[in-house]
Amino acid sequence: MNKDEIQFPITFVVFDMEWNQPISYMPAPVNPKELPGEIIEIGAVKLTMDSETSFSLSRPFSIIVRPQFYKIMNRQVSRVINKSTDDLKRGVTFPEAYQFFADWCGDDYILCAWGDSDISILKSNLKIHGLSSEVNERFLDIQPLFGRVAENTAQQRSVAYAVEFYRIPQTDDFHSADKDAYYEAKILKETLTDYFAMKRNPDKQDSSDLPNLRQYISNPNLNTQFKWKTGVFPNEKAAVAVALKEKLFCPICSETIEATLEWFSSGHTWMSLWQCSEHGPLTAKIRAKKTPQQEFYGTGQLKFVNGNAARYVQEKWEEKLKKQKEIAEFPERCDENEQNCEQM
Ligand SMILES: [Zn+2]
Structure with a gap:
């Protein structure tokens, strides 16, 4: 069958x-x-x-x-x-x-x-x-x-x-x-x-x-996600940079997975798309979190997703490309909306 x-x-x-x-x-x-x-x-x-x-x-x-x-x-x-x-x-x-x-x-x-x-x-x-x-x-x-x-x-x-x-x-x-x-x-x-x-x-x-x-x-009985955490750093950027270096494997079969969309940032979240040849598409996300001592650590989550969730990440990436293109064409808009530019 x-x-x-x-x-x-x-x-x-x-x-x-x-x-x-x-x-x-x-x-x-x-x-x-x-x-x-x-x-x-x-x-x-x-x-x-x-x-x-x-x-x-x-x-x-x-x-x-x-x-x-x-x-x-x-x-x-x-x-x-x-x-x-x-x-x-x-x-x-x-x-x-x-x-x-x-x-x-x-x-x-x-x-x-x-x-x-x-x-x-x-x-x-x-x-x-x-x-x-x-x-x-x-x-x-x-x-x-x-x-x-x-x-x-x-x-x-x-x-x-x-x-x-x-x-x-x-x-x-x-x-x-x-x-x-x-x-x-x-x-x-x-x-x-x-x-x-x-x-x-x-x-x-x-x-x-x-x-x-x-x-x-x-199959809800399979372990379909993997989470990781970094040590603490004085700033968000350093914490994220270390979190981004994590080597990722399929949470089900532990085989190497391939990035189908490399890491990019959307606001304060970093996203990427992956594929296990046996088990299908995964998304990964990284965010920095603050400790009570005002230090930062990175947290990551890799998980299996259905086609829609993968598409959501894809759409965020396309949105970002569009914004980048706009800024390249009309740099003056960047001054009007500084926050948007920072996210790039
Ligand atoms: Zn797998």
Whole structure:
């Protein structure tokens, strides 16, 4: 089988979660870095495709989880999801809820969510409960797929935006896990409908360089990023210069990777694009950070990305080239906007 082909029937499990967050002025019972959000609700909808044009949606899965660590409702979170501390006393424990969810999912599916925060919150919750943080090995982020297929953009859109874009009837408010999962499944259905239609018409505008669906599916269990940090320096420039010298390897296979776009600065961030011949495109970013002693150190992050995120970096580079050209042609503009010139 061609590994780029999707085989029907195929099931997408679109999940969405709500989580509570620690309260900054209260001592947290666990390290907030290890548990940035505690899950209080899991919602999901299955989208099954029998062919490129045949879809069916399941009834929603929904379960309320009783938090064990962040038991007081964070006010900012409450404003969004409209729940009170009293509501957090209901529900089953996370390990129970997750077992229900895993049983409902079955065993042959592609896990989907809007953005990558749900999957990382899920993994942190599994870990804190001493459960294996290995999740389904195929994960599809709907957000960048929607961006590419619907608008041919690398911009990040909200669920509400995509609902409006596809004119999906809004019968409920957003921000309850099962309703959001339902809307996201509807968006995925429209996006996949468009995607397969574009594949059938490769000559049409926007269709020609449409990435394969596989490019949007990753394995969330692989270590797909590498972070590094420099020592401290008296100024930002020196810290960045050392960070830029880091030799980079593929975080999955440790093989040498090739720069497809060399390091350039955009504001205070340095960016570059890389490629592992086996595992695909990566982006790398470097920023300088300040210590309390007013010294600087460089931090870098190399990670696997989908085609959209790589395109974002490419677009930043093109923007910069354009600006540089303008400045070369009209140097007087440079004086008007000194900050822009400094960034060059
Ligand atoms: Zn690799």
